[in-house]
Amino acid sequence: MPVFVLILFLLGAAQPAWGASDWNVQLFTGYNDALLKTLNNEKLTQSGPFPPRVGGSPPIEGGPLFGIEVEWRVRRSFSLVALTSFWEGESSARESSEMRFQDFGIVPFRADRTTRxxxxxYALRGRYYLVDEPQRYRLYLELGFFNQVKVTYREDFNYVFEANGQQFLRNVLSRASSRGGYLVTWGIGGDYYITRWAAISMTANYRLGNAVPLYYKSYRHTFLEEDAIEEALGITRLPDDGDPVSYVDRNSRAQFLEMELSGWQAAVGIRIFF
Structure with missing residues (x-):
């Protein structure tokens, strides 16, 4: 984030080479179709987190995005763009089963699993204008040469045990984040002016990259000693803060979870010129 702020400061201190300053700001929304292959095909298909187990949940196939960008016209045919954007995906599943709980014997439970x-x-991109009709429309190619992504991972298991007319609520809550992820992006876009100072903008990009392994910031549960789940839990080791998020592959080996971010992104926005 400090690098992003420094870039904006340096751009603001510079003077355009082709005349008066040409700045604009855009608010945009769209859809990000990131691959997320390992998350969908490995992590979400496995049961977890430990007995009482909950089965797999549906894949996350992208989601809506929101963002803001600042563009500086360096030359008549070239501009620099600094932007930040956010998108989130979610997968959820529900399951019912039975297990031994406290001194009630075998009791039914239901569980909700939610992964977000x-x-x-944060990105810096360059744009080359193929067509530029002042105050009418313009068409450009763009290349992202600095794209940094921070990924936050959350997985919650919420249980309700029913015994003798009572309900017992238990949770397993985990939070993790990546220590960095990088993308290369390229695409095409255009603006159509609706007034002298405003335009409708549309872009489509393909993105290539991934986030490095994620590490737990917290992992906790609310099961009590009297719940007597030790036998079901067995020798399973629960993650500590700072441990990498992992999954078990088809060869029964633990692997670090990575986020494949490659895929298409499309957006539409409103651009305001200054």
């Missing part, structure tokens, strides 16, 4: 991943992106 959010992506904060």
């Amino acid at each position: 991943v959010s992506f904060n992106e």
Whole structure:
């Protein structure tokens, strides 16, 4: 984030080479179709987190994004763009089963599993204008040469045990984040002026990259000693803060979870010129 702020400061201190300053700001929304192959095909298909187990949940296939960008027209045919954006995906599942609980014997329980991943992106891009009709429309190619992504991962298991007319609530809550992720992006976009100072903007990009392994910031549960789940839990080791988020592959080996961010992104926005 400090690098992003420094870039904006340096751009603001510079003077355009082709005349008066040409700045604009855009608010945009759209859809991000990130691959997330390992998350969907490995992590979400496995049961967890420990007995009482909950089965897999549906894949996360992208989600709506929101963002803001600042563009500086360096040359008549070239501009620099600094932007930040956010998008989030969610997967949830519900399951019912039975297990031994406290001194009630085998009791029924229901469980909700919710997984959320959010992506904060900070980027610097260059744009080359193929067509530029002042105050009418313009068409450009763009390349992202600095795209940093922070990924936040949350997974919650909420249980309700029913015994002798009573309900017992228990949770397993985990939070994790990546220590950095990088993308290369390229695409095409355009603006159509609706007034002298405003335009409708549309862009489509393909993005290539991934986030490095995620690490737990917290992992906790609310099961009590009297719940007597030790036998079901067995020798399973619970993650500590700072441990990497992992999954078990088809060869029964633990692997670090990575987020594949490659995929298409499309957005539409309103651009205000200054």
